[in-house]
Amino acid sequence: MTTLSLTQAINAGLRRALEEDPKVVLLGEDIGTLGGVFRVTDGLMKDFGSHRVIDTPLAESAIIGTAVGLAYRGYRPVCEIQFDGFIYPGFDQIVSQVAKMHVRTQGAVRMPLTIRVPFGGGIGSPEHHSESPEAYFVHTSGLRVISPSNPQDAYTMLRQAIACDDPVLYFEPKRRYHAKGEVEVDAPLVQALPMGASRIVAAGTDVSLVSYGPLVKTALDAAIAATADGVSIEVIDLRSLSPIDYAPLVASVRRTGRLVITHEAGRTLGLGAEIAAVITERCFNYLESAPVRVTGFDIPYPPSKLEKHHLPDLDRILDGVDRALGRPNSHTGMDDWA
Amino acid sequence: MSHLRQEPTGRDEMTMHQLITAEGIRVADALLDEFVDDVDGEQLRNLYRDMVVIRRIDFESTALQRQGQLALWPPLLGQEASQVGSVRALEDEDFIFPTYRENGVAYCRGAKMADALGVWRGNTNIGWDPYELNMATPQIIIGAQTLHATGYAMGLTLDGKDSMALAYLGDGATSQGDVHESMVFAASFQAPVVFFCQNNHWAISEPVGLQSHVPLAGRAPGYGIPGLQVDGNDVLAVLAATRWAARRARSGGGPSFIEAITYRMGPHTTADDPTRYRGVTELEEWGAKDPITRMHSYLLELGMLDDGAQAAIAAEADAVAADLRLACISLPDPAPQAAFEHVYVDAHPLLEEQRVNYLAYLNSFGEQEKTSVTVQGSPS
Structure with missing residues (x-):
């Protein structure tokens, strides 16, 4: 067991996924050199390279839309949307493309995207930084939507989301980012509680x-x-x-x-x-x-x-x-x- | 707002590249000539054959819609050269991200056209296996596929491949944010992607002048992407232009943008009525630039199209159309449970519950009741 904050647990989950699967790539704004505005991706570009931890131009629709293309190519993209209220420019690509591609192609094309979204309020932020948009995505067929509440779940459920062949919206409770907890990082994923379980x-x-x-x-x-x-x-x-x-x-x-x-x-x-x-x-x-x-x-x-x-x-x-x-x-x- | 409807200004700042004039005369082009040095008479005749066959498929599909066999059809009439010239420039491993109008491209890629018509019959949303044809499903959200092509091309770079992705788009799509974001990403990551824009002059009822005050290809340099304007009714020039862009993509030169100037001779779809917006002289004007007619003249001049060859091509087109008709009207309706399939890869207990309950509901009717439900629901 290791004591990790929720951000450290997500970081550890991303690191593990990058190590285990060469098809995992991270896309997002400020996730590389800076390590993310919340430092969730801290150190990952340095260790895995700018070809796998990709600082993108500031365009959320393109972050999702190019991830669709990467998934077409067999990649397993993990997209970071910097804040909850910034997801709407990417909404069309999520709802019209990511969610529907598998059914549209009758199973031929999979969209194993994980879309990470720091969400919720309580941190004293300006407008568009504290929203809870999860119901839009729950209402959208073809997506899975999960939200961990503690470091252990954050670690395990992120790894499960990345391994899942369906697209997953992963809502991170940003006001709990600094909450610490004991995390078992080496337990086999197959023995973990499924990510779909309450x-x-x-x-x-x-x-x-x-x-x-x-x-x-x-x-x-x-x-x-x-x-x-x-x-x-x-x-x-x-x-x-x-x-x-x-x-x-x-x-x-x-x-x-x-x-x-x-x-x-x-x-x-x-x-x-x-x-x-x-x-x-x-x-x-x-x-x-x-x-x-x-x-x-x-x-x-x-x-x-x-x-x-x-x-x-x-x-x-x-x-x-x-x-x-x-x-x-x-x-x-x-x-x-x- | 009437000034928005003018022809794009600055058009004369760009050169529309051409190799075969509307009269069927081969002309030189300093940029494009080298890309078609190897194209012999037989290859030219094959390009002509492709265009004749897909026009025949297009006519048959419009007829099938008029006869109630298809719910809708988006005709490509007039755009045969743009579609054939571009797709014939690609290698098999190059991946295509088309719109709903690229049915001629699909034919050239080897799609079973009756299956492709299944989309327009309302049976399915997929007309081919994308990985079998290296061609994505037809995109209906305008411009969305340009991002997919760019992402796919970024993946090619990661994989160290020297192939490329090609996104088809129309003039209307160039107003979409996704297209602009695609060009930003493609330039930033120097992705091996070609944006192939068929400027057919109309986005349903909106003229291209409403979309842009500059030539569409003129927008690309603002993103650091070379833009090339080509006569989209000249199959040889389109082939050459696409080879130019493909060579750039494959050799690490990054993205390119091609604007193929063509014209949509038909309606937007069979549900559209272009007489409400189209200028009265336009069909005549563009009819004189027809892609098949000019190639026909050129082949005659070359002595590559005798009566026998012409008859053989016409017979082939008719046979394709007849097979298409038979296969289309024989397509079975999908079973009710198909609506629930492939929504998710992994198990989804709540959806499964809905599926099981609905099928149990359907099974609660006897055969007789099923018939009476159908009769009640039918128009009298």
Whole structure:
């Protein structure tokens, strides 16, 4: 076991992939000489050369589009999109080309791209640097979407993503970049939990609390805090946002009868909406209360002095848990519909 | 905004290279001549044959659409020389990234044209195996394929190969950001890629003058890429120009941009009505520059096209068309489960659940109910 920060874990995963497969190439802005604006790719150009760790001109559509061509040629490109809010110029290539190429060619052409996207807020950034665009990609058939919450998953799931023959959007919780954890770097990949699997990260009996990426830590903190009130929260880390592995969620909700989902992204048609719908379909007779969503608001990401209001925090999550338990502390608006 | 609709200014700053005039007369070109030194009479006749056959395929496909056998067809009428001249300049291992209109290119690459028509019949999105033909599937998103060609070419450099990629694009595509980003990347990485632009003067209803105030080939030098303008209705000049660009690509000279000046004699697709926008004299003007007619005159002058050869080529074209028609109308409809196939390489439990449930739903109908559903859904 080695103690690594989340950025170091991603770096180690990239290094391992570059070592193991000569067809792995990295493309992105500032990833070479600088080592990435978050230093995630630090040292990789020096060790693997500028032909494998490629500083590209500033054009996101071209980063994705040339990666499509490289994949056509048999390469396994790993693209870095510098910030979440910069992915939109590459959106057409992702949605119209990367996601559809395999089905368009009836399996003849594979698109084993990994697209790394630092995402989410909480770091005091200007506009376009704190967004949570994952639902756009979850809605796009042909893509896989994953988000690790800790260094071990960051390392293992990145390697799994690069090895996967489907295109994978890999959302990095950038405000957890400096979180440290023990990472087993030499465990065989085949024995690891599949990247598509969700996982119960804290057992509990009263409420099932589902999250992913940056808010898993907050959810775990909320579970600890709730024990003071005698409330037992089971925390589930989705890990894979597309497809979602529902089996652990369904089993959990059938035990607890209550579901809270929390994410930074806005509420309308976010992950929480889909999870609430599916769990309602599959657990209707087990639910003691309506599923509760604790999310960012349906607003453009606000200036950083306001982000503490936008981002779900420990107290808002516990407020949601209380609502699921039928003892709301605050106005929910639900009664207004009567 | 009417000034936008003028002819591009600065056109006279570029020379349109030509080897065979509209009247079928061979003229010298200092740049291009050396690239076709080896082309003998028989090869010229083969280029002519290619053009005749793909025009015949194009006519047959338009007819199949009119008869309800195809949902849509994008005619290439008038662009035969641009397509044949460019593809015949390539080696088999060179990889082509085409648009939806390069069906003549596909024929020359050996595509089974009935399979290619499956795309336009609505059966499939793929008309050939890209790795069998070294030719990607037809791209519908305008300009997107230029990035794919550039990336593929970057891969060729990484692999130490001396082959190249060629992207087809149209005049409308030159307004797309992807095309400009392609030229930036191609220049930065000196990728062995050729941008082959068929300027057919119309992007559906929009004239080329709306896309650019300078010749399209004139944009390339701004990216550090040489741009060449060639008579796109002159198959020999197109062959030579593409060989010029290919030699640059294969010898480490980096990317090139070719603007083939041609004309779309048909509609954008069979769903289009060009009489709503096309000038009244244009068809006549461009009909006089027809790529097949001029080659016909040139071959007669060379004594390479006697009555027997002409009849043989016409018979071959008719046979190809007849086979195409029969194969096209015999294409079976895809099975319902085909919609779910190949969306992912690896297992996807949620999609699999949808597939299984839908097939179970379909199977819940007996044969009789299936028939009645079809009857209800049919036009009365």
